Amino acid sequence: MLRVENVSKTIQNHKILNNISFEIEPGKIVGLVGRNGAGKTTLLKTIVGILTPTQGDIRFEQESVYTKPAIKQQIVFVPDSPEALKSYSIREIVQLYKLTYPNFDQTYFYKLLKKFSLNHDRKIRNYSKGMKVLFSLVLAFSTKAKLIILDEPTDGLDVIIKKQILKYILEEVSEGHTSILISSHRLEELEQISDTIMVMKDGKIESHTDLLDMKKKYKKIQVVFNGNLPTSISSKDNVRQLNKTGRVFTLLLEGDIDKLSSLIQNEQPVYFEELPLTLEDLFVAKLGGEEFV
């Protein structure tokens, strides 16, 4: 379990991280979303001990990553640009990783290279951008670390390779107890694979949403009535109007969603349909139009 406890980071009088606390349980995928400059990379680098916090602590399995650096063998950071490895041969990288991570599984590593058609005779600098990202992920998962931290792994990749990478991350997590912290500025990408989503803004965690809980608590519907929206519905605090086009209303129901649905059905709409709910809908309704793209 990772515990981030009241972490703040100030660089040159600029407070980049402001009192951040959260936990990641084993086997969970946590998505970190925020616009450019929100502080995502700084937070990730602080968690892995590349940067030291001005205040607060980071604990993994109860040990502080600052006072017990050996615990860092259980945590792998994959930076947003995997360029650092490009001047090494694959054999050199394997040697380096075996020294750093005692559980590095070489057989598994070569098996995965083959699976993704990453030719290991080739120099990494000759890989395409997508291949470099895949290679970094394969390397990270082969360490058998308990926490893998990925900084914008899908940035700048085409849709096909992006899907392949997200699918691979999900497969790896379902196999064991690896936890993942993954950042992106694209909410809809992380929503597909995460258990929880944290939204970061101006160095703070603005919201922390459990996606399973969200599906239970909220429902998005489209309804049409003969006239206007009946006041028995529009007057409810837990019914939010997301959109109105002519007589078509898109509503977000919150709380006891079954009770609210039957109340709406009782008003005999001429049309009623449940729509898939996205986190973006929820944030637009709750936080007033924040965009993440």
Ligand SMILES: Nc1ncnc2c1ncn2[C@@H]1O[C@H](COP(=O)(O)OP(=O)(O)OP(=O)(O)O)[C@@H](O)[C@H]1O
């Ligand atoms: N070493 C540094 N010195 C001064 N300012 C810094 C330093 N590192 C980061 N910052 C500032 O901290 C803020 C957060 O940067 P950070 O790279 O963590 O954001 P981010 O959310 O990862 O952004 P992006 O999505 O663009 O990668 C930015 O305003 C950046 O300019």
